[in-house]
Amino acid sequence: MTATERDPGLQPERTRLAWRRTTLSCTVVALLAVRQALYGGAGPAAIVAASLSALAWLGFLRVAHLRMLGMGTARPRPLSPLGALTATACTVALAVCAAAMLF
Template sequence: MTAAVHDRDPGLQPERTRLAWRRTTLSATVVALLAGRQALHSGVSPAALVAVALTAVAWLGLLAVAHLRVRRMGVARPEPLAPRGALAAALCTVAFAVFAVAMLF
């Protein structure tokens, strides 16, 4: 291995992965905004407010997972994603759907 390879991945894999996390947080933000709109739309009730608050918690959870992962992406050879991180990201996504069902019905 030459020194140049150690400095930077020629395929920019860490950058692409970092941007993939960024896109995912943006998608989650759109869903969270739709959830907020839903709560306003259907009349502000205590149940809807609780569902929106929990959705916001799930959104923050996903942002935190993404932030921790992106911070570890700054090195030339990042460690593989920890299964805990993958599970947390998926569970936040599932939480969005669950609170959506709670809001719709």
């Protein structure tokens, strides 16, 4: 196998699907945060938390989109440390915003 041939296995496709599932989960969390802010009294703290949830969702969406595009190459590069840190920070931010909206 040469360096330009694609891996015959399905690992890149499984990784792409995993990123799609995770993006869908983050989308549901962000939408639930907006719903809670709209129907839960829409106080200033809820609006700020919903806005921060939306920003975290957009950040994660960007990282996931770039990663899924990268999986389409012959030899996908590993996820960069900055991409991993950004995805982790966005996930933690969504969790913190969700916890803040509960209290």
